[in-house]
Amino acid sequence: xxxxxxxxxxxxxxxFEERAQLSTWLYRIAFNExxxxxxxxxxxMAAPDPSSTxxxxxxxxxxxxxxxxxxxxxxxxxxxxxLDRALSELPSDWRTAVVLRDLEGLSTEEAAAVVGVRQxxxxxxxxRGRMQLRALLEPYLxxx
Amino acid sequence: xxxxxQRARARRDHRWAPRRMSDYLDGELAERSRTRxxxxxxxxxxxxxxxxxxxxxxxxxxxxxxxSARPDPRAMAARVRDRLSQQPES
Numbered sequence: 001x002x003x004x005x006x007x008x009x010x011x012x013x014x015x016f017e018e019r020a021q022l023s024t025w026l027y028r029i030a031f032n033e034x035x036x037x038x039x040x041x042x043x044x045m046a047a048p049d050p051s052s053t054x055x056x057x058x059x060x061x062x063x064x065x066x067x068x069x070x071x072x073x074x075x076x077x078x079x080x081x082x083l084d085r086a087l088s089e090l091p092s093d094w095r096t097a098v099v100l101r102d103l104e105g106l107s108t109e110e111a112a113a114v115v116g117v118r119q120x121x122x123x124x125x126x127x128r129g130r131m132q133l134r135a136l137l138e139p140y141l142x143x144x
Numbered sequence: 145x146x147x148x149x150q151r152a153r154a155r156r157d158h159r160w161a162p163r164r165m166s167d168y169l170d171g172e173l174a175e176r177s178r179t180r181x182x183x184x185x186x187x188x189x190x191x192x193x194x195x196x197x198x199x200x201x202x203x204x205x206x207x208x209x210x211x212s213a214r215p216d217p218r219a220m221a222a223r224v225r226d227r228l229s230q231q232p233e234s
Contacts, residue, residue: 079204102205108170127166134197141200 005030020113027106027114031096079140086136094129101126157184161191165198 009029020028087095093115100111112122134141161184167173168181185192 080208083205083208098205102202103208104210105206108172123167123172127163130166130198130201131162131194134194134201137201138197141197141204 005033008033021110024106024110024113027100027104027110028116031114079137082137082140083133086133089136090129090132093125094132097122097126098129098133102130154184154187158188158191161185161188162194165191165195168195169198169202 005026009026012029087098090098096115097111100106100114101108104111106114108119108123108126111126112119115122117125157180161181164173164177164181168178173181185195
């Protein structure tokens with residue numbers, strides 16, 4: 001998706017009018033591309049190549065460098081898995097709002113522009129998404 | 145204020161407050177509404193729990209690496225393999 005987004009952005013760059021920030025414009029292209037792929041039927045799965053398993057592939061085994069200890073890393077990974085599951089349970093409009101605002105760190109104004117809705121409508125989706133996510137993640141939020 | 149009026153206000157605020165919590169945590173709530181929400185949260189244990197949970201969750205989410213910046217080792221490996229298998233252009 002990322003490669004397709006940058007390709008589309010490169011082709012559309014002459015039409016970029018600087019009314020929005022470049023980052024907002026890129027998010028908008030990414031959002032449209034993701035929507036387009038989600039509405040397309042899934043392609044058939046390619047058969048795995050037996051000569052290139054992850055276990056043998058030193059590049060695929062790269063993990064994100066972190067200064068956390070093993071226990072904290074395990075808890076972080078557990079939270080990330082729970083978050084992925086919880087996000088997948090949200091309606092897509094609410095999920096998009098939470099991802100853009102709280103994970104990608106866009107402002108309300110930027111995120112609303114990416115989605116193409118008014119700020120009030122965006123805030124409503126964001127609030128509903130956050131409330132449902134909080135309920136789903138409650139066991140992981142206790143005690144700090 | 146009589147007890148009856150206080151209870152009626154608390155019930156109204158209990159319905160009103162949760163819908164404003166998101167704006168409150170984003171610092172996007174007008175001062176009057178902020179004061180009203182803070183007063184209710186001090187009085188209502190249930191709403192205090194919801195607000196605290198939202199606050200903790202947002203703290204965790206905002207401390208995470210954004211999905212767009214996360215490395216994807218499988219995709220990276222596939223790209224490297226593709227590049228290595230390509231013949232140099234003549």
